[in-house]
Amino acid sequence: MADYLQISLDSWVKVGEGGNGITYENPATQDVILKVNNDRSNGLEAVKKEFDTSAAVGRLGLPTPAMKEIVRVGDVFGLVMERVKNKKSLSRICHDEPDRTEEMARLLAAKGKELFATPCDTSVFPSRKKQALEGIDKAVFVSKANRQKIRAYLETVPESTACSHGDFQPGNLIMSEGKCYWIDLGRFGYGSPMFDIGHLYQICCVYAPMKQVQDIFHMTLDQFHRFWDAFAKEYTGLEDHSEFDNLAGKHAAIDVILRPVFAEPTFPEKLFFGLQVRKLAKRFF
Ligand SMILES: Nc1ncnc2c1ncn2[C@@H]1O[C@H](COP(=O)(O)OP(=O)(O)O)[C@@H](O)[C@H]1O
Numbered sequence: 583m584a585d586y587l588q589i590s591l592d593s594w595v596k597v598g599e600g601g602n603g604i605t606y607e608n609p610a611t612q613d614v615i616l617k618v619n620n621d622r623s624n625g626l627e628a629v630k631k632e633f634d635t636s637a638a639v640g641r642l643g644l645p646t647p648a649m650k651e652i653v654r655v656g657d658v659f660g661l662v663m664e665r666v667k668n669k670k671s672l673s674r675i676c677h678d679e680p681d682r683t684e685e686m687a688r689l690l691a692a693k694g695k696e697l698f699a700t701p702c703d704t705s706v707f708p709s710r711k712k713q714a715l716e717g718i719d720k721a722v723f724v725s726k727a728n729r730q731k732i733r734a735y736l737e738t739v740p741e742s743t744a745c746s747h748g749d750f751q752p753g754n755l756i757m758s759e760g761k762c763y764w765i766d767l768g769r770f771g772y773g774s775p776m777f778d779i780g781h782l783y784q785i786c787c788v789y790a791p792m793k794q795v796q797d798i799f800h801m802t803l804d805q806f807h808r809f810w811d812a813f814a815k816e817y818t819g820l821e822d823h824s825e826f827d828n829l830a831g832k833h834a835a836i837d838v839i840l841r842p843v844f845a846e847p848t849f850p851e852k853l854f855f856g857l858q859v860r861k862l863a864k865r866f867f
């Protein structure tokens with residue numbers, strides 16, 4: 583096994599936290615940050631995958647921090663990457679300046695359109711549609727009838743070589759001096775933009791009442807709803823985006839089905855996912 587530099591967290595200061603890990607800065611090496619994922623994704627294989635995928639996204643020409651190296655942090659592994667100085671995520675801006683919530687939603691829609699207009703390298707990245715079909719086979723927590731309905735819909739989703747972020751939401755677009763950077767790219771792939779949009783809908787319109795979700799995003803329930811409304815209006819160009827919402831709702835169910843493809847769920851998670859899909863299938867299928 584290749585040797586990885588062993589570093590101690592003693593000289594690092596925690597500066598950020600997302601859904602999957604913690605980021606640190608070191609006063610002695612100000613050009614980089616260190617990201618250490620939680621238990622589920624801090625093994626060498628997972629970290630290597632996030633590193634390689636993120637580096638490949640950089641090669642597509644998308645604005646994203648450069649990957650520097652994989653390091654050992656005690657028993658686990660971490661990623662060292664270029665630090666975006668004086669950054670704020672769009673969700674942090676929503677928290678600090680709530681009046682800018684709609685502006686941030688429109689910005690995510692505009693940057694999302696740029697992302698979805700970028701052709702992906704299909705020899706390097708996975709197809710989201712294929713992953714979703716795989717997810718249906720794995721989704722033993724979903725009733726047979728619902729799996730059939732969702733599979734039938736999924737088969738009608740056109741294959742697309744558009745870039746697909748995999749965790750498309752305002753915490754994963756950071757801004758510095760007017761420039762935006764995509765972060766958290768471990769699930770990057772290609773496919774219909776509706777996969778990413780369904781994920782955003784799931785957060786803003788389904789998970790938003792949950793306290794943990796409000797804590798991770800530093801946003802209130804009302805802000806999530808305002809965010810979605812402004813995003814959908816900007817993305818579709820329509821005041822009445824109910825049709826778009828229905829499509830996003832279908833993809834929200836698919837988003838839940840994708841979870842076990844990305845990480846093996848625990849038993850309570852399987853129960854939770856099962857309930858979520860049942861609720862979404864009843865409403866949107
Ligand atoms: N390259 C970077 N430069 C500066 N800050 C960053 C960088 N990457 C991540 N961060 C900070 O760390 C937080 C979590 O990073 P992220 O990759 O989204 O982790 P998670 O997988 O936990 O969501 C971000 O919201 C941001 O504040």
Ligand SMILES: [Mg+2]
Nearest residue numbers: 600601754766
């Ligand atoms: Mg994140």
